[in-house]
Amino acid sequence: MKNSIVRSVVGVLVVLALAMVPGGAPIEAQGKGTVKIxxxxxxxxxxAALGEGIKLGAQLAVEKFKGxxxxxxxxxxxxxxxxxxxxxxxxxxxxxxxxxxDILAIIxxxxxxxxxxxxxxxxxxxxxxxxxxxxxPTVTDRKYTNVNRVCGRDDVQGVVGSEFAKSLTVKSVYxxxxxxxxxxxxxxxxxxxxxxxxxxxxxxxxxxxxxxxxPIVTPIRARNxxxxxFGGIYDQGAPFFKQAREKGVKSKFMGPxxxxxxxxxxxxxxxxxxxxxxxAAGPASALPKAKQxxxxxxxxxxxxxxxxxxxxxxAATVALKAIExxxxxxxxxxREDVSVxxxxxxxxxxxxxxxxxxxxxRKKALYFVLQVASDDPQKWGDNKIxxxxxxxxxxxxxxx
Amino acid sequence: MDLPLLLGIxxxxxxxxxILGFMYALIALGYTMVYGVLEFINFAHSEIxxxxxxxxxxxxxxxxxxxxxxxxxxxxxxxxxxxxxxAASGVLAVTVERVAYRPLRHAPRLIPLISxxxxxxxxxxxxxxxxxxxxxxxxxxxxxxxxxNVRFELTQTVDVSVKSLVVIVAALAMLGVLHLLVNRTxxxxxxRAVAEDQAAASLMGINVxxxxxxxxxxxxxxxxxxxxxxxxxxxxxxxxxGFIPGLKAFTAAVLGGIGNIPxxxxxxxxxxxxxALAASYLSLLxxxxxxxxxxxxxxxxxxxxxxxFRPKGLLGEVIRGRA
Numbered sequence: 001m002k003n004s005i006v007r008s009v010v011g012v013l014v015v016l017a018l019a020m021v022p023g024g025a026p027i028e029a030q031g032k033g034t035v036k037i038x039x040x041x042x043x044x045x046x047x048a049a050l051g052e053g054i055k056l057g058a059q060l061a062v063e064k065f066k067g068x069x070x071x072x073x074x075x076x077x078x079x080x081x082x083x084x085x086x087x088x089x090x091x092x093x094x095x096x097x098x099x100x101x102d103i104l105a106i107i108x109x110x111x112x113x114x115x116x117x118x119x120x121x122x123x124x125x126x127x128x129x130x131x132x133x134x135x136x137p138t139v140t141d142r143k144y145t146n147v148n149r150v151c152g153r154d155d156v157q158g159v160v161g162s163e164f165a166k167s168l169t170v171k172s173v174y175x176x177x178x179x180x181x182x183x184x185x186x187x188x189x190x191x192x193x194x195x196x197x198x199x200x201x202x203x204x205x206x207x208x209x210x211x212x213x214x215p216i217v218t219p220i221r222a223r224n225x226x227x228x229x230f231g232g233i234y235d236q237g238a239p240f241f242k243q244a245r246e247k248g249v250k251s252k253f254m255g256p257x258x259x260x261x262x263x264x265x266x267x268x269x270x271x272x273x274x275x276x277x278x279x280a281a282g283p284a285s286a287l288p289k290a291k292q293x294x295x296x297x298x299x300x301x302x303x304x305x306x307x308x309x310x311x312x313x314x315a316a317t318v319a320l321k322a323i324e325x326x327x328x329x330x331x332x333x334x335r336e337d338v339s340v341x342x343x344x345x346x347x348x349x350x351x352x353x354x355x356x357x358x359x360x361x362r363k364k365a366l367y368f369v370l371q372v373a374s375d376d377p378q379k380w381g382d383n384k385i386x387x388x389x390x391x392x393x394x395x396x397x398x399x400x
Numbered sequence: 401m402d403l404p405l406l407l408g409i410x411x412x413x414x415x416x417x418x419i420l421g422f423m424y425a426l427i428a429l430g431y432t433m434v435y436g437v438l439e440f441i442n443f444a445h446s447e448i449x450x451x452x453x454x455x456x457x458x459x460x461x462x463x464x465x466x467x468x469x470x471x472x473x474x475x476x477x478x479x480x481x482x483x484x485x486x487a488a489s490g491v492l493a494v495t496v497e498r499v500a501y502r503p504l505r506h507a508p509r510l511i512p513l514i515s516x517x518x519x520x521x522x523x524x525x526x527x528x529x530x531x532x533x534x535x536x537x538x539x540x541x542x543x544x545x546x547x548x549n550v551r552f553e554l555t556q557t558v559d560v561s562v563k564s565l566v567v568i569v570a571a572l573a574m575l576g577v578l579h580l581l582v583n584r585t586x587x588x589x590x591x592r593a594v595a596e597d598q599a600a601a602s603l604m605g606i607n608v609x610x611x612x613x614x615x616x617x618x619x620x621x622x623x624x625x626x627x628x629x630x631x632x633x634x635x636x637x638x639x640x641x642g643f644i645p646g647l648k649a650f651t652a653a654v655l656g657g658i659g660n661i662p663x664x665x666x667x668x669x670x671x672x673x674x675x676a677l678a679a680s681y682l683s684l685l686x687x688x689x690x691x692x693x694x695x696x697x698x699x700x701x702x703x704x705x706x707x708x709f710r711p712k713g714l715l716g717e718v719i720r721g722r723a
Contacts, residue, residue, distance in 0.1 A: 215679030
């Protein structure tokens, strides 16, 4: 009796272990092998709402456009990885990713601070990375041939923000950031341009605090800036703005695209209604070609696409097109060929026409200024676009 | 430098620091009581603290979806939530002691420490798993009760919100009750006897195991209360939120003199005030060269200096005499 229990427990464990071996010994397809597209984004933790959107957007594109590759005899697989928004996790995942020879393209990440070190790993094997969301200039300024992005850049986004602030007849600003490459980067671009435009920058401060913002809010309240800019992500920005408003701060609020998540409204509620944020990824509802995408997404996953889901969808579409082009010869393409092919793709995507320049930036990226319309997270998609621009990346000579 | 500005915000900064300090003090009691009795640092206490916050938010969200949040008088709601958080954290602390510490009580001192660190990780991820299955959420938001956000202006630059008053009053009340319990009751005498000499205490007819459980219950309940107050005051919690306040509270306990109950309260207040002062003033005083992000470096530098001159903490360490 006891023996049989032990045996069945062992049996179950063996089955579980086999089931957990990632992609272990796939049943060989009747053809030329397997092509895998991977994503890396935070699927757990405080930024999972956005990370999950990236995964699902890419998944939708792979399912929709894998037909041509399957016709050529390839088995197409989609493999999501969870980088937990942590650089160390992203890098160790990257090592697993480059070890799996079937992975020909990676869609990711959400955080520039994770994308930059992870892409150093992809570069070793020239694995094509197409980022839906990483706006830090460094991502493409390293001029790696395998690194691309379909979103805009923070050196433009920060300026879009300060320009808009100026147009609101704001005279003084206070800038806070989260000390990450992304948050501090965009905050610095905002600050520098604000100074150039003659706005009075009352303070510039970094913090890793996530819950108690009292000691930061108190000096801000005393100095009463017209506008507070938070360079960072909603899981930190939302409690900051909430506590500031509750403490009686009357300034206007503004932030970069890291604030663009329904969780901002969920956490901060009515305190952020009327807040402005810039974005290098417009709401899917604002993109005329994305209607079908939004419907498909809702139908399949039962929720609205978060920001960057549409960008991830386009990024995955670019990846598939590049793999197709590189596989023209008939056999499974090399990673280098895919990276080269990505730069040649011309796609009429749902976020507009996509074409990369020599650095991997989009030739014309879209930038938006939006305003939070409601404290109901379900209505995040209704946020008003108050300004929309298509801007080319700054030329190399114009940079410091 | 803008002197009127610097002085103008001082009362508000001190008030902010006091509120933070009371929270640290409540958490620090859990460390210090256990250390006083067992000479052992319960590193899982930061998670016991945050479990209180989670039980509090679950109860509030439950009341809200039942439509009772606005129907019941708000002081009653707060008392309910506080009691629930205290009960849950207290029971959890007792369970952790029974399961993970008692079997190791006579092992070398580092062994239960490792067990405590393990429990800490276990609880963090257990909360994360539970909340992701139950609400599919990582960050949980305390439902706002508008009455708690009402602010009283004391002067033009200083005001205090109802919830800050709640934190101060609740913390003072609990610290007072604890003080009376330990110093004026029979049970308190028993706790002090066990802290002084377990063997002798048991010869005098004191059930040592029960007193140790009681110590964990009280320390856990104080931590749970702090968790609820933390949630009410700052509004947002996640399964890992407990770690940093726990570490700070442990520091506060050492600062005050570990094992010393009034010391934990004093240490908490000093640390809270230092932190608030540093975060608010560093960037103003250095012209932006050092910002709020250096608050911990500043606060801990001061702590090191204090501990160099008073190595046993502000009020002195309480180590039980060895048999």
